Amino acid sequence: METADVVIIGGGVIGTSIAYRLAANRKVMLIEKGEIGAQTSGACDKAIFLQSKKPGFPIKLAKASRMVYENLEEELGMNIEFQKNGGMIVIENESHLDFMKQFVKQQNKAGIHVKLVNQKEALAFQPCLSTTIAGATYSPEDAEVNPLLLTQAFAKAVKRKGVIIRRHTEVTDIVIENGKVVAVQTAKGKIATELVINAAGPFAPKIAEMVGIGLPIMPRRGVILISEKVKPMIHGNILCSQYIATKHLSHQTDDTSYGVGLSLGQTESGNLLIGGNREFKGYDKSVEPEVLSAIARHARRIAPSLDFIRIIRTMVGFRPFTNDGLPIISEAPHVKGFIIAAGHEGDGIALAPITGLLVASLVDRDLRYKEFLDQLKLDRFRAYNVSPN
Amino acid sequence: MPMKYDLVIIGAGPAGMGAAIIAASHGASVALVDENPVPGGKLRGQVYKEPKANWWIGQEIARNMEKEIKQLGVTCFLEREVWAIYPKWKIMLNNGEQLESDYVVLATGAIEKPIPIPGWTTPGVMAIGAAQVMANIHRVKPGNRVAIIGIDALSLTIAYDLKMAGVDVVGIYLPPFNEFSLDKSNPLKMIAYLSSLSHLAPNPILKLLGKLGKQASVQKLGVNYYPPFGMRVWGIPLHLRKAVVQILGDELVEAIKVTTIDRSGELETKQEKRIPVDCVCISGGLYPLVELANVAGCAFVYVEDLGGHIPLYSDEMETTQSGIFVAGNSTGVEGAKVAMAQGELVGAIISNRLGLLKHGTELIKQAKEKVNVARKNAVIKFHPTIESGREKVLHLWNEKAVK
Amino acid sequence: MRINKHPILGKLDRKEICITYNGSDYQAYEGETIAAALLANHIRVLRYSEKGKKPRGIYCGIGHCYECRVTVDDERSVRACVTVVQDKMKIRSQGMYANEI
Numbered sequence: 007m008e009t010a011d012v013v014i015i016g017g018g019v020i021g022t023s024i025a026y027r028l029a030a031n032r033k034v035m036l037i038e039k040g041e042i043g044a045q046t047s048g049a050c051d052k053a054i055f056l057q058s059k060k061p062g063f064p065i066k067l068a069k070a071s072r073m074v075y076e077n078l079e080e081e082l083g084m085n086i087e088f089q090k091n092g093g094m095i096v097i098e099n100e101s102h103l104d105f106m107k108q109f110v111k112q113q114n115k116a117g118i119h120v121k122l123v124n125q126k127e128a129l130a131f132q133p134c135l136s137t138t139i140a141g142a143t144y145s146p147e148d149a150e151v152n153p154l155l156l157t158q159a160f161a162k163a164v165k166r167k168g169v170i171i172r173r174h175t176e177v178t179d180i181v182i183e184n185g186k187v188v189a190v191q192t193a194k195g196k197i198a199t200e201l202v203i204n205a206a207g208p209f210a211p212k213i214a215e216m217v218g219i220g221l222p223i224m225p226r227r228g229v230i231l232i233s234e235k236v237k238p239m240i241h242g243n244i245l246c247s248q249y250i251a252t253k254h255l256s257h258q259t260d261d262t263s264y265g266v267g268l269s270l271g272q273t274e275s276g277n278l279l280i281g282g283n284r285e286f287k288g289y290d291k292s293v294e295p296e297v298l299s300a301i302a303r304h305a306r307r308i309a310p311s312l313d314f315i316r317i318i319r320t321m322v323g324f325r326p327f328t329n330d331g332l333p334i335i336s337e338a339p340h341v342k343g344f345i346i347a348a349g350h351e352g353d354g355i356a357l358a359p360i361t362g363l364l365v366a367s368l369v370d371r372d373l374r375y376k377e378f379l380d381q382l383k384l385d386r387f388r389a390y391n392v393s394p395n
Numbered sequence: 396m397p398m399k400y401d402l403v404i405i406g407a408g409p410a411g412m413g414a415a416i417i418a419a420s421h422g423a424s425v426a427l428v429d430e431n432p433v434p435g436g437k438l439r440g441q442v443y444k445e446p447k448a449n450w451w452i453g454q455e456i457a458r459n460m461e462k463e464i465k466q467l468g469v470t471c472f473l474e475r476e477v478w479a480i481y482p483k484w485k486i487m488l489n490n491g492e493q494l495e496s497d498y499v500v501l502a503t504g505a506i507e508k509p510i511p512i513p514g515w516t517t518p519g520v521m522a523i524g525a526a527q528v529m530a531n532i533h534r535v536k537p538g539n540r541v542a543i544i545g546i547d548a549l550s551l552t553i554a555y556d557l558k559m560a561g562v563d564v565v566g567i568y569l570p571p572f573n574e575f576s577l578d579k580s581n582p583l584k585m586i587a588y589l590s591s592l593s594h595l596a597p598n599p600i601l602k603l604l605g606k607l608g609k610q611a612s613v614q615k616l617g618v619n620y621y622p623p624f625g626m627r628v629w630g631i632p633l634h635l636r637k638a639v640v641q642i643l644g645d646e647l648v649e650a651i652k653v654t655t656i657d658r659s660g661e662l663e664t665k666q667e668k669r670i671p672v673d674c675v676c677i678s679g680g681l682y683p684l685v686e687l688a689n690v691a692g693c694a695f696v697y698v699e700d701l702g703g704h705i706p707l708y709s710d711e712m713e714t715t716q717s718g719i720f721v722a723g724n725s726t727g728v729e730g731a732k733v734a735m736a737q738g739e740l741v742g743a744i745i746s747n748r749l750g751l752l753k754h755g756t757e758l759i760k761q762a763k764e765k766v767n768v769a770r771k772n773a774v775i776k777f778h779p780t781i782e783s784g785r786e787k788v789l790h791l792w793n794e795k796a797v798k
Numbered sequence: 799m800r801i802n803k804h805p806i807l808g809k810l811d812r813k814e815i816c817i818t819y820n821g822s823d824y825q826a827y828e829g830e831t832i833a834a835a836l837l838a839n840h841i842r843v844l845r846y847s848e849k850g851k852k853p854r855g856i857y858c859g860i861g862h863c864y865e866c867r868v869t870v871d872d873e874r875s876v877r878a879c880v881t882v883v884q885d886k887m888k889i890r891s892q893g894m895y896a897n898e899i
């Protein structure tokens with residue numbers, strides 16, 4: 007039987023970033039059911055947004071992760087298209103203006119550089135926007151990264167550090183003896199280990215079930231339309247206030263159906279990423295055409311110049327949703343040797359760098375990140391056992 | 396709003412048109428969609444002499460089928476690309492139109508696998524099929540001096556097409572070994588493959604080659620004694636021991652760099668030679684075009700003999716998604732006559748499901764027999780083991796049905 | 799580059815029309831694709847790649863690879879190998895991006 011000091015389940019941005027931090031002095035194995043970065047981490051936008059985060063702990067966590075990004079490209083030795091182009095939240099109509107004014111005030115108080123700009127200023131910065139918008143908020147602190155390159159860069163770096171990556175290998179069970187993890191069963195054999203890290207993103211509950219733990223993570227589906235390559239027309243990332251409303255105030259969304267809220271960005275090679283929406287549909291990836299139309303209609307209302315641009319494909323991902331919008335980075339309460347690092351919802355790209363450091367700290371039992379880890383424990387939810395024993 | 400039909404067919408190649416003609420002649424309302432401005436698919440590029448018969452001129456056959464389709468009142472949606480199929484079943488066209496039908500036939504054909512070689516993106520390099528389209532359909536020479544890379548049924552057929560069109564084909568070469576060319580770069584494997592193409596070859600090139608390597612011992616001899624300067628078939632040098640390692644030229648193709656392959660398959664770099672050409676055609680083999688079946692949620696199987704991943708289908712050509720049928724090269728790569736017969740079979744089966752046939756069982760049986768005959772008499776075989784591939788699929792289908 | 803006489807397909811007999819490519823006039827035949835018309839006029843370069851700005855021409859010739867994108871009249875980005883020429887059609891090669899003039 008193969009042995010490993012740590013087995014990481016899931017080769018998304020989270021699993022690979024954890025492997026990167028753990029590899030220094032351990033034998034690490036990373037097990038991925040399909041391809042590296044082919045699930046949520048390969049079907050998402052590229053925003054590292056700060057201005058949209060909730061004040062208090064969420065902002066602190068986001069800032070800490072953003073700090074790690076400053077040197078990440080150099081550290082990983084690969085271009086990940088990290089850019090500090092700022093970000094904008096478009097206020098589509100007057101009715102959101104008050105809410106957004108309030109939002110800016112609150113964010114400023116929390117130490118985020120974000121300001122309200124009028125329609126003219128917004129258009130000067132993003133000429134693609136419609137002259138019908140009411141205004142926007144802008145923050146120079148928002149940044150962006152290519153998520154596909156990011157995950158690949160982590161994966162390449164961990165290979166260099168000697169981590170064994172098994173692709174197309176599904177974890178089917180976790181063997182527990184006397185309340186302790188002893189092995190991981192995969193479709194291609196068993197691996198003896200005393201430490202397992204569940205980084206399976208939206209699929210993390212299925213892994214946790216294997217040790218009798220119910221995780222309060224749900225797949226929240228999102229769709230992105232991808233355009234042909236066009237000349238640079240978007241600076242940084244654009245969200246709309248509806249997005250903020252959909253994200254933060256699920257009770258207060260207006261009737262834009264299918265949970266649509268604009269997210270607009272452009273990759274370095276010129277493709278536009280036109281999103282998006284938030285829906286609870288289980289693990290079903292078949293998206294109705296009406297959803298695609300709704301996203302396209304909403305986007306062109308805010309950026310009419312999209313009218314002439316062709317969509318070449320669409321992608322669907324499941325955000326690993328938790329009730330309070332924060333990930334779970336925690337040891338399991340009843341099982342020794344089982345760590346959960348999942349539930350990053352729509353911020354997994356932004357939070358991947360810090361997540362690796364947090365898990366390493368948890369494994370090493372140092373107190374560097376105690377303050378963070380205390381807030382990310384599983385027992386902040388009403389954890390429940392799914393299996394009778 | 397969606398336009399409703401008894402049957403929507405995607406792809407107006409020989410398979411799609413065959414299905415349309417049969418279904419429409421039994422009274423079904425049929426929509427036929429193709430992204431091209433003219434129906435016919437790959438049939439339009441085909442020109443060859445049939446054994447003991449006349450010339451098979453694809454364009455003429457396609458034109459006749461098109462006439463028939465129009466007479467039968469089939470609605471053609473040309474210059475429209477189908478980008479998705481939604482349950483149950485909505486067919487989305489790229490100009491915003493929507494079609495709706497209980498029955499859909501995916502007759503989307505096959506496409507070519509590329510083999511990347513240094514310089515392969517330079518204008519003047521094209522897939523071998525593109526050369527056929529240019530020469531036979533549009534009557535434009537793909538180049539004045541053309542090199543062909545990749546030795547297979549298609550590249551040999553098209554070398555002949557080019558020759559007829561008055562193009563100077565300077566040689567047919569092997570690709571260099573890489574993860575895309577694999578066996579195609581191995582002289583021994585190529586001779587073995589060529590010998591399997593022999594029996595009813597459409598042109599003398601294939602016949603000659605067929606003789607070359609019937610038995611294993613001869614195959615060995617072939618590599619050992621096969622002259623490194625190649626041999627000529629119809630004046631076209633065929634090089635079983637030379638690989639094109641680079642295509643030269645910045646704005647346009649100017650030349651190829653050719654290296655001899657030694658007996659063990661290694662490149663002899665000292666033997667490099669520069670040959671001036673203005674066009675290079677790459678032949679990497681064909682595979683079924685099946686994205687739409689994937690979008691529609693059909694189950695897939697991998698069958699090497701049929702060209703790769705194909706939607707699993709029943710003996711009635713229905714996929715695992717009820718109402719979605721397949722016909723032609725999207726079920727496995729074969730010649731146009733087989734594709735046409737498969738289309739007609741599906742046309743009959745769906746007419747029967749629609750309740751339009753009096754003697755349905757009999758008609759379907761005849762149509763099935765027609766497919767088998769077409770397969771047996773095929774003048775071109777892309778995969779020598781196609782029959783066993785077909786059997787494999789039915790096996791897999793039955794296995795699934797038992798489960 | 800035209801194959802005016804073909805041993806099996808016979809003589810070419812098609813109606814001539816005029817197209818413009820990057821500002822210059824060229825002769826074309828009714829019913830043929832943009833790619834064929836340009837190739838007949840010895841034109842192979844249809845666009846420049848987004849990364850590296852390298853020249854590109856047709857590859858598959860059957861509408862699958864999208865290497866042959868050109869800009870036509872009203873700014874549409876079309877595949878030269880499946881789009882038929884029209885009389886007086888204005889065709890432009892593509893720079894780095896579809897919406898680039």
Ligand SMILES: Cc1cc2nc3c(=O)[nH]c(=O)nc-3n(C[C@H](O)[C@H](O)[C@H](O)COP(=O)(O)OP(=O)(O)OC[C@H]3O[C@@H](n4cnc5c(N)ncnc54)[C@H](O)[C@@H]3O)c2cc1C
Nearest residue numbers: 016018020039047050051053177207228323353354355356
């Ligand atoms: C539409 C959309 C837009 C988004 N935009 C942004 C954005 O702009 N900025 C941002 O920060 N975040 C964004 N996100 C969120 C971000 O994509 C996710 O939070 C992040 O990718 C989650 O990463 P992960 O590694 O946890 O999950 P995943 O990438 O899903 O990785 C989990 C992996 O586990 C594997 N796995 C599952 N089960 C098993 C098993 N049994 N055995 C082995 N392996 C298994 C899966 O195959 C998968 O590869 C967006 C998400 C979506 C859907």
Ligand SMILES: Cc1cc2nc3c(=O)[nH]c(=O)nc-3n(C[C@H](O)[C@H](O)[C@H](O)COP(=O)(O)OP(=O)(O)OC[C@H]3O[C@@H](n4cnc5c(N)ncnc54)[C@H](O)[C@@H]3O)c2cc1C
Nearest residue numbers: 406408409410429430436437477504524723724730731734
């Ligand atoms: C490049 C090439 C050259 C070939 N040359 C020969 C030859 O010389 N001799 C020979 O016997 N066989 C040849 N073949 C094999 C050929 O595929 C068959 O002979 C036969 O044409 C297959 O018929 P079909 O109807 O299945 O598909 P096709 O003839 O390929 O027709 C499929 C049609 O569907 C259309 N289509 C596909 N997807 C969509 C979509 N999403 N929306 C709208 N339309 C769509 C295609 O554009 C095409 O017109 C060749 C194949 C290729 C790819």
Ligand code: FES
Nearest residue numbers: 857859863864879
């Ligand atoms: S050459 Fe491939 S799409 Fe036109």
